[in-house]
Amino acid sequence: MKDGLERRNFHRLKYPLEGTINITSIKGAPNNLPPLHVKSRNLSEDGICIEIKPVEVKDINLLSGQPFAREHSIHMSIKLMPDEPLFEAIGEVRWYDIPRDECVYQVGVAFIDIKNNGKEQLLRFLKTHKSKKGFFQKLFK
Numbered sequence: 001m002k003d004g005l006e007r008r009n010f011h012r013l014k015y016p017l018e019g020t021i022n023i024t025s026i027k028g029a030p031n032n033l034p035p036l037h038v039k040s041r042n043l044s045e046d047g048i049c050i051e052i053k054p055v056e057v058k059d060i061n062l063l064s065g066q067p068f069a070r071e072h073s074i075h076m077s078i079k080l081m082p083d084e085p086l087f088e089a090i091g092e093v094r095w096y097d098i099p100r101d102e103c104v105y106q107v108g109v110a111f112i113d114i115k116n117n118g119k120e121q122l123l124r125f126l127k128t129h130k131s132k133k134g135f136f137q138k139l140f141k
Contacts, residue, residue, distance in 0.1 A: 012042040012049075013126055019078030019086075021050070026071055040078070045122065047091065047110040048076070053103065074109055080125040087122060088115040 020035040041049040070092050077086045091109035098105055114122065 012044050013129055014042045015129060016040060017043065017078050017080065019050075019076055021077075022075040023072050024075055026073060041106060043122075043126070045126065047094070047108060048078075050107050050109060051104045052107065053105070073112070076109070080121055084121060085116070087118050087125075089113060089118055090115075 017040040019038055019040070021038055022035050023033055036052055038050040038052050041051050043049075072093075074091045074093065076089050076091055078088075080087045089111045090113040092112050093107055094110050095108040096105055
């Protein structure tokens, strides 16, 4: 449904993946934060929804600034395929939500730079899982 509220351009694949993220400053300033372990809620060609437990991220506001001009980015490493290298991308937080019935943040991250052969790897992963009944959520008619 494209009613002005839905901003996604691609279908979402509901699939639980595990990975790590590192929060880094756009200015290159070190923050000395350990990597955070995350799970995915869904994934598309242009982004991922990750779930993380509330953690204290010292003096970092992931949502600061205008889109495409944030103060921090997220470096992601995710195992998509068992016999392939990690999918690595840099992303930017676009939205977040805290469901009322869970103590988990849902964070929408747009891919702004996909490393190495990651784009082909991601498309192959999505195509592989697209035909499995119940995994692919159609957003638009």
